[in-house]
Amino acid sequence: MSELSALGLSDWLVKQCRQLGISRATPVQENCMPAILQGRDCMGCAKTGSGKTAAFVLPVLQKLSEDPYGIFCLVLTPTRELAYQIAEQFRVLGKPLGLRDCIIVGGMDMVTQALELSRKPHVVVATPGRLADHIRSSNTFSMKQIQFLILDEADRLLEQGCTDFTKDLEVILQVLPAKRQTLLFSATLTDTLQELKSIALNKPFFWESKSETRTVEELDQRYILTPEKVKDAYLVHLIQTFTDEHDDWSIIIFTNTCKNCQILTMMLRAFNFPTISLHSMMKQKQRFANLAKFKSSVYKILIATDVAARGLDIPTVQVVINHNTPGLPKIYIHRVGRTARAGRNGVSITLVTQYDIHLVHSIEEHTQTKLKEYPVEEEEVLQILTQVNVTRRECEIKLESTDFDEKKEINKRKQLILEGKDPDLEAKRKAELEKIRSQKKKFKEKIQENIQKQKNAQLKKKLMKKKYIKKKKAEQMAK
Numbered sequence: 001m002s003e004l005s006a007l008g009l010s011d012w013l014v015k016q017c018r019q020l021g022i023s024r025a026t027p028v029q030e031n032c033m034p035a036i037l038q039g040r041d042c043m044g045c046a047k048t049g050s051g052k053t054a055a056f057v058l059p060v061l062q063k064l065s066e067d068p069y070g071i072f073c074l075v076l077t078p079t080r081e082l083a084y085q086i087a088e089q090f091r092v093l094g095k096p097l098g099l100r101d102c103i104i105v106g107g108m109d110m111v112t113q114a115l116e117l118s119r120k121p122h123v124v125v126a127t128p129g130r131l132a133d134h135i136r137s138s139n140t141f142s143m144k145q146i147q148f149l150i151l152d153e154a155d156r157l158l159e160q161g162c163t164d165f166t167k168d169l170e171v172i173l174q175v176l177p178a179k180r181q182t183l184l185f186s187a188t189l190t191d192t193l194q195e196l197k198s199i200a201l202n203k204p205f206f207w208e209s210k211s212e213t214r215t216v217e218e219l220d221q222r223y224i225l226t227p228e229k230v231k232d233a234y235l236v237h238l239i240q241t242f243t244d245e246h247d248d249w250s251i252i253i254f255t256n257t258c259k260n261c262q263i264l265t266m267m268l269r270a271f272n273f274p275t276i277s278l279h280s281m282m283k284q285k286q287r288f289a290n291l292a293k294f295k296s297s298v299y300k301i302l303i304a305t306d307v308a309a310r311g312l313d314i315p316t317v318q319v320v321i322n323h324n325t326p327g328l329p330k331i332y333i334h335r336v337g338r339t340a341r342a343g344r345n346g347v348s349i350t351l352v353t354q355y356d357i358h359l360v361h362s363i364e365e366h367t368q369t370k371l372k373e374y375p376v377e378e379e380e381v382l383q384i385l386t387q388v389n390v391t392r393r394e395c396e397i398k399l400e401s402t403d404f405d406e407k408k409e410i411n412k413r414k415q416l417i418l419e420g421k422d423p424d425l426e427a428k429r430k431a432e433l434e435k436i437r438s439q440k441k442k443f444k445e446k447i448q449e450n451i452q453k454q455k456n457a458q459l460k461k462k463l464m465k466k467k468y469i470k471k472k473k474a475e476q477m478a479k
């Protein structure tokens, strides 16, 4: 690791870093910061928890201090919680500058945000959807002068997943100057390198940490093979063991859906575990409040969907449990990267059913790490199995009596409206597609049935012929 001052940072910034416990640069900082300070575009790919945020925050602050104006820098990131975390790093490190930042994310008041944007903050940290909304609806701010565009978790921003940012990014890129520095960072940048290269136009400086594995050495990666029906009993058993043995540990449990997140939270609370949840069906204020309670260790267990998989930096997290095996290796890398950050140790445990074994193989191949089995006293798990499953069922019934599913439907409709689609038309289209699909299926089945019938008839014919020949032969022999 290098001294920060040797990398071209001013004394005030080095001093500010020291106050935050940053005395020497991590490899991603050591390699990317000089290139950024030289004015180059940069793509940085380094493992989770390796200090990528400071690798772009520090050079931006250095440049901003030389020529301060607003809006100087725009940071885009996929989740609202991450936007607040990044803005906080800018605020803390840029305090001596009197840095003014502005956070533009969905679920918060648009008028207040528009007002803040019009006051020319130095740095805007945003999620793409809400920023694109402001650009479409307001002319009270300009981004024509920005020096830096930063895409944190860049691969997620550019991939076409369930939340597709590409249209919003197009809107944003149209209002940015062509002459700017573009910086892209992620722990899984190399997966989508080609798409990313088109965003950073000026022959970017590319740096990737050289390592055989794609997860950190300090992370102990484990799995438990379990039948689906016993999964929750394993989960309760694991949490009981961890909380019995450690006072100061926090645990993040990742699950696949908002509903599962809600049910597991209710279930663990029924067992008196201090549990809180984070998922996209919660109101934004509740999301922030829950995260704050988890960060301050008021609650030791956070159950989240993949909305919390990337970027969140919570040093007390010692354990990550994957209640479902992630379908994609890169989701696994980000999820387990919520622990073992900045040189600390951590454990990840993935619950694997017999249907997920191929996913584990793909994770192992991608991360170049073999997951080890986590030893569990199975007798103890079996002892609580009935109680856990009954409690889960009770929680499911309780949730069904609320308007959770209805809210989900409303949220889906809202999302479609935001995407400029008519929800009723979409539902009709979906039903029609479903009808066509089922007709196709029936048609295929019919063809298969006919083919089978033909084959059977041919077989029958062959058998009859054989029988006939046999009979004839027998008759001839008799003669």
Ligand SMILES: Nc1ncnc2c1ncn2[C@@H]1O[C@H](COP(=O)(O)OP(=O)(O)OP(=O)(O)O)[C@@H](O)[C@H]1O
Binding pocket: 021, 022, 023, 024, 025, 026, 029, 046, 047, 048, 049, 050, 051, 052, 053, 054, 186, 187, 310, 311, 312, 313, 337, 341, 342
């Ligand atoms: N040079 C440094 N020395 C010590 N700690 C550092 C240094 N740089 C950053 N950190 C700390 O390391 C932690 C992880 O940093 P950061 O959140 O930037 O990781 P990241 O690489 O962006 O991870 P992810 O891929 O999960 O988003 C933070 O708490 C940060 O304050």
